[in-house]
Amino acid sequence: MTDYLSKLESKLQTIKALSVVTGVNGFFGQEALRFYSITGTLINIFNLTKSASVDERYITHILARSLFENYFWLIYIFDDISKKEERYKEMINSFKRDYNTLYNEHILPYKDQLEPPDPAWSSLTSARVNNIIGKIRNDYGDSLNYLYSIYRVTSFDTHGKNLNNIFQTAFNKTCNFPVLDLNYCFNLIANQYLVILKELQDKGEI
Secondary structure, eight states: OOOHHHHHHTTHHHHHHHTTSOHHHHHHHHHHHHHHHHHHHHHHHSOOSTTOOHHHHHHHHHHHHHHHHHHHHHHHHTSSGGGHHHHHHHHHHHHHHHHHHHHTOTTOOOGGGSOOOOGGGGGSOOOOHHHHHHTOBOTTSOBOTTHHHHHHHHHHHHTTOOOHHHHHHHHSSOOOOOOOOHHHHHHHHHHHHHHHHHHHHHTTOO
16 A cells, blocks of 8 residues: 555645645645644554554544544545635634633633633534535545544544443443554545645645
């Protein structure tokens, strides 16, 4: 399999320059840079295959989850270049709605240290990952809904619900739970980011 992570590394200077740009292209640059930093750290320390230990998975799946979420947003935003600004606005509105919810938690301390949201943010609609994935099609016109299972597995891990004790108590037996081949997943993400990068270069946007 082609090593797209190494290919992405060769584009690092371009990505760094893009990461300081405002707007949708800057979001891509910052996320591609964050992806490179996190995956580079994980690859050098952990086993990222399906044979990974439970202790490793407690760390790798949790960090992978945040990478998957923005990856899904990026393939949605850049799936149709003519709609990228509109779809980027959907993501920003999702952030605004989530931030507003956070800020208005009654028991949240130190609110004076947080930037207060615009009151109008509470009326914004907030897109969810499963909704945006359902709108994307691959080159053959097929839905990419299957990607959602990857996101949900890592979300389950992030919330600490994958402990053997919990499964054994709930099911009264030892249960299996998926261990992702993160090397494969990260390589696919790197490939997609290279595609986006080339598309921006071809259009003269970088």
